[in-house]
Amino acid sequence: MNTIPEVVTHNYDPEGVFLSNLCDLPLAEAEQILQRIRDAGKRPIKANYLGRRLKTEAWLINERRQLLGQTRRNRPIYFFLGDFADGQDLSRPCSMVMPLAEFPSDVLTFTYPDSMASLPIATHDDHRPERQPYHGQVFTLLQIKRVVQDFGMPGERWRTDHLRRYDRFIEVQVWDERPILEFLSNAGIAASCPARGQTAPTGR
Template identity: 65%
Template sequence: MIPDVVTHNYDPARGPFMNICELPEIEAERILQEIRKSGLRSIKLDYLPRRRLTEDWLIRERRQKLGATKLERPIYFFLGDFADGKDASRSASIVMRLQDLPPETLTFTYPDSMASLPIATRDDHRAHRKPYHGHVFTLDEIRSVVAEFGLPDDRWKTEPALKYGRFIEVQIWDDRPLKDYLAAI
């Protein structure tokens, strides 16, 4: 059984439901540099090219699984309630019911997409590789994956093979339900 909520964590100064890959390169790098300088989060210098490469993969997979969607680039969430404030660079959270998001607008990666793709494709991650790495799932598919492998839990802290398995990422490809949510609160 999967959680019945999803969480979007964001920087309250910038607002919710943003995707840095939508910005021009210079603006995206400026924001990343601000985050690095704040000391609130460690972001590698090659983050943006890796994020764009990963997102290109997500877009290709989304087209195969869902076809055309309202958004070309996704808005990122976590599956479950992650409104815990642990990421100081994204201290605000929006928790929504999963049932309020149309399934035809959702894809999932297990774990997050920035880990899933390299684990599946790089030899230096072979020890961490599981059958779900390098795949993008629909809602029905992620339910099956969780039924077989379980949800991420705290075992990543003690089991080296699970060190990247902290959460399931949700990609939302339509901002209309998000706007409706904001209008209702």
């Protein structure tokens, strides 16, 4: 597929803070949350995850400044491009799917694949065989449309092509929560966790 999907998905933990960012927390508190996820067996998380996450976000923030300038949020809210409300991530079983068109283009950036894979693929020698022109780059909405025109959406190629095994998603970084809250307010129940019968709050 060489056109981008019309929706984006935010997956989240119903026991956490909706539309939050782990890196906004003090280091000790962030590590406690990660340990809780490890202890629950919901997702394997390496010991150096938080350090890598902070490094990745520093890169995203710097690139966002160059692409968009100042934004309402210093750290992003993460989405996937497309409908990923499948509940497969047990650490984030709840989902909010909303139209991409609800966001002004000046509050969005994108990485192909997710940012924590894109940066090391572009910068570590051991990932040289997998490296593609889009790795290690942060894109605007217009730019990611051109990238998808040239390279297609990730799709299922990662399952059969070893060199594309990390290219599973296009990540969306949202730098302003107001379009999300406005969408929730206008749409009613838009964020849900059917297995738990929960919906996301419409405010913070």
